Amino acid sequence: MSRALNGKPGVSEELRNRILEFARMKGYSPDLAAVGLRKGKTKIIGVLIPDVSNPFFAQILRGMERVFYPLGYHLLLCSTDENTEKEEENLRTLLSQRVEGILAAPTDSGGNRSIYKKIVDSNVPLVFFDRIVPNLETSYVITDNEGGVAELVRYVYEKGHRSLGVITLRSRSYTGKMRLSGILKCCDELGMLVKEEWILDGHSTQEGAYQAAKKLFQLEDKPTSLIVCNNLMMLGVMKAVKELNVKVPEDISVVSFDDSYWNEIFDPPITCVAQEPEQMGLIAATMMMDLLMHGSRPAKTVLKAHFIERASVKQIK
Amino acid sequence: MSRALNGKPGVSEELRNRILEFARMKGYSPDLAAVGLRKGKTKIIGVLIPDVSNPFFAQILRGMERVFYPLGYHLLLCSTDENTEKEEENLRTLLSQRVEGILAAPTDSGGNRSIYKKIVDSNVPLVFFDRIVPNLETSYVITDNEGGVAELVRYVYEKGHRSLGVITLRSRSYTGKMRLSGILKCCDELGMLVKEEWILDGHSTQEGAYQAAKKLFQLEDKPTSLIVCNNLMMLGVMKAVKELNVKVPEDISVVSFDDSYWNEIFDPPITCVAQEPEQMGLIAATMMMDLLMHGSRPAKTVLKAHFIERASVKQIK
DNA sequence: GTGAAAGCGCTAACAG
DNA sequence: CTGTTAGCGCTTTCAC
Numbered sequence: 184m185s186r187a188l189n190g191k192p193g194v195s196e197e198l199r200n201r202i203l204e205f206a207r208m209k210g211y212s213p214d215l216a217a218v219g220l221r222k223g224k225t226k227i228i229g230v231l232i233p234d235v236s237n238p239f240f241a242q243i244l245r246g247m248e249r250v251f252y253p254l255g256y257h258l259l260l261c262s263t264d265e266n267t268e269k270e271e272e273n274l275r276t277l278l279s280q281r282v283e284g285i286l287a288a289p290t291d292s293g294g295n296r297s298i299y300k301k302i303v304d305s306n307v308p309l310v311f312f313d314r315i316v317p318n319l320e321t322s323y324v325i326t327d328n329e330g331g332v333a334e335l336v337r338y339v340y341e342k343g344h345r346s347l348g349v350i351t352l353r354s355r356s357y358t359g360k361m362r363l364s365g366i367l368k369c370c371d372e373l374g375m376l377v378k379e380e381w382i383l384d385g386h387s388t389q390e391g392a393y394q395a396a397k398k399l400f401q402l403e404d405k406p407t408s409l410i411v412c413n414n415l416m417m418l419g420v421m422k423a424v425k426e427l428n429v430k431v432p433e434d435i436s437v438v439s440f441d442d443s444y445w446n447e448i449f450d451p452p453i454t455c456v457a458q459e460p461e462q463m464g465l466i467a468a469t470m471m472m473d474l475l476m477h478g479s480r481p482a483k484t485v486l487k488a489h490f491i492e493r494a495s496v497k498q499i500k
Numbered sequence: 501m502s503r504a505l506n507g508k509p510g511v512s513e514e515l516r517n518r519i520l521e522f523a524r525m526k527g528y529s530p531d532l533a534a535v536g537l538r539k540g541k542t543k544i545i546g547v548l549i550p551d552v553s554n555p556f557f558a559q560i561l562r563g564m565e566r567v568f569y570p571l572g573y574h575l576l577l578c579s580t581d582e583n584t585e586k587e588e589e590n591l592r593t594l595l596s597q598r599v600e601g602i603l604a605a606p607t608d609s610g611g612n613r614s615i616y617k618k619i620v621d622s623n624v625p626l627v628f629f630d631r632i633v634p635n636l637e638t639s640y641v642i643t644d645n646e647g648g649v650a651e652l653v654r655y656v657y658e659k660g661h662r663s664l665g666v667i668t669l670r671s672r673s674y675t676g677k678m679r680l681s682g683i684l685k686c687c688d689e690l691g692m693l694v695k696e697e698w699i700l701d702g703h704s705t706q707e708g709a710y711q712a713a714k715k716l717f718q719l720e721d722k723p724t725s726l727i728v729c730n731n732l733m734m735l736g737v738m739k740a741v742k743e744l745n746v747k748v749p750e751d752i753s754v755v756s757f758d759d760s761y762w763n764e765i766f767d768p769p770i771t772c773v774a775q776e777p778e779q780m781g782l783i784a785a786t787m788m789m790d791l792l793m794h795g796s797r798p799a800k801t802v803l804k805a806h807f808i809e810r811a812s813v814k815q816i817k
Numbered sequence: 818g819t820g821a822a823a824g825c826g827c828t829a830a831c832a833g
Numbered sequence: 834c835t836g837t838t839a840g841c842g843c844t845t846t847c848a849c
């Protein structure tokens with residue numbers, strides 16, 4: 184039976200055909216759970232993502248799907264909502280589902296370290312993307328966050344700006360830490376002023392950034408430029424800009440980490456550094472396949488964010 | 501063993517505790533595939549989606565996740581890329597994975613009818629969302645496409661417009677058919693002129709709509725208003741608007757089916773009818789749970805698209 | 818209250 | 834070339 188259905192040698196053509204025909208007639212479909220149980224291979228990969236509805240992660244997901252689909256692997260999707268407990272629970276379930284590997288964008292750079300450690304130790308292939316848990320022997324793809332923000336800061340500096348505001352990500356997240364520290368370091372080197380009250384927490388969300396931007400725009404003593412730490416927050420800032428009728432770049436110049444649909448069509452179009460989420464997903468998935476097929480050593484890739492000049496920064500003489 | 505671990509009665513406290521302790525020490529985690537095999541319940545729901553990277557579907561997915569997660573169900577994700585063959589293959593795999601139910605946005609309103617029919621007949625709970633295969637006894641949630649476009653057309657008409665262009669979805673898709681026919685029907689009733697050459701196929705994509713809009717904008721004989729049939733295509737139209745330096749609404753008035761991040765921050769902000777994707781996902785998921793738990797009759801929900809007036813339509817005297 | 822055994826659907830290994 | 838059997842990890846049933 185099995186031989187015939189799976190096209191293995193050792194069956195006569197005639198018998199094989201009879202079995203195949205019978206199977207078709209009965210509408211037979213193999214139970215992959217049973218196969219998985221027997222073979223110890225489920226053909227399922229677990230993906231842990233903060234939020235699918237964020238286009239950035241949605242595009243990553245698409246990149247992954249693109250490599251797994253042709254290889255017959257399927258994706259079990261879990262959202263963490265940036266919640267450490269949910270992350271832990273999801274991780275446990277994925278393990279229980281006996282996924283062959285886990286792709287994760289960890290919520291917190293330290294929070295669930297011990298669980299990830301356990302996963303690594305138990306030899307379940309693990310690949311981090313976008314964010315990492317430091318000092319863990321896993322494959323990962325991340326963007327050069329510090330390099331990316333440095334490029335933005337330097338650009339603004341060269342345009343003559345000497346003061347900068349920042350709308351930050353959740354401070355506990357890996358990317359949040361990297362981007363903020365990168366900005367401050369670069370500003371420090373260049374002698375760019377970043378007052379304490381110009382650093383506002385946008386909580387990684389559109390709404391958070393909207394509130395933060397409103398607060399900033401209403402300050403007496405404002406910086407001449409503003410850096411926004413991700414795509415969703417840029418959207419919140421745009422809303423505040425419109426609502427308070429702020430003129431960009433006349434009143435304030437704005438740059439953003441991440442490019443997204445809206446940066447280009449905003450008026451003025453926003454200068455930014457872009458990541459390539461789909462590419463990142465693709466790479467992460469490929470790393471996973473490498474781990475799975477060749478059991479190779481962990482690979483580490485740092486993607487460059489590429490600079491896109493548009494029209495949201497004013498030249499100051 | 502099983503009794504102790506699952507908290508079933510019939511075991512002494514002492515033995516139970518000893519077993520639990522031992523399990524914890526050994527890092528035991530139940531094999532859900534085996535449980536599933538034994539119980540005939542995999543706790544996995546299959547989701548078939550055209551494209552995760554489309555924010556509309558990503559948000560639907562999020563809505564689904566929100567109801568399934570607390571109930572211990574997990575999502576197996578498949579992308580069809582609007583490709584009928586991929587859809588068929590994915591459907592087969594989902595069935596083979598013995599998912600307990602399937603949530604699907606079918607690619608083509610007729611294409612894979614027979615497979616869906618088979619799924620229904622084999623009593624696997626099936627819920628359509630956003631799009632349906634007509635005349636199939638399943639639950640579904642869709643938006644009132646005809647009502648939505650009618651609202652847009654009537655609004656434009658009342659603003660004094662008497663000619664309308666259309667950027668359409670892929671003509672084979674359910675939503676594509678419904679929206680176009682709704683528009684034409686409404687225009688016919690009102691006496692709104694829609695010339696053949698003003699109906700342009702945007703192929704449901706940003707790029708397609710970009711090309712289509714450019715073509716339209718360069719026509720000698722243009723309509724005074726334009727309706728764009730979804731969110732992604734609106735983005736393409738925006739790009740064309742910027743590139744050709746078209747003035748909205750002075751040169752041409754624009755309305756859109758779907759609201760999305762960018763409609764609000766565009767200049768001018770776009771008048772549209774909005775769907776609520778997360779809500780739709782939530783409802784679809786709830787329907788699935790109903791089917792699963794109570795085995796109830798198929799439920800059919802048609803959501804109203806709600807009108808949002810912004811500033812992209814000019815009043816003509 | 819406890820242990821042992823059967824069997825979910827499959828495949829690999831082993832006889833015939 | 835073909836038919837049978839054991840066992841993947843679990844739960845349910847049945848016997849003690």
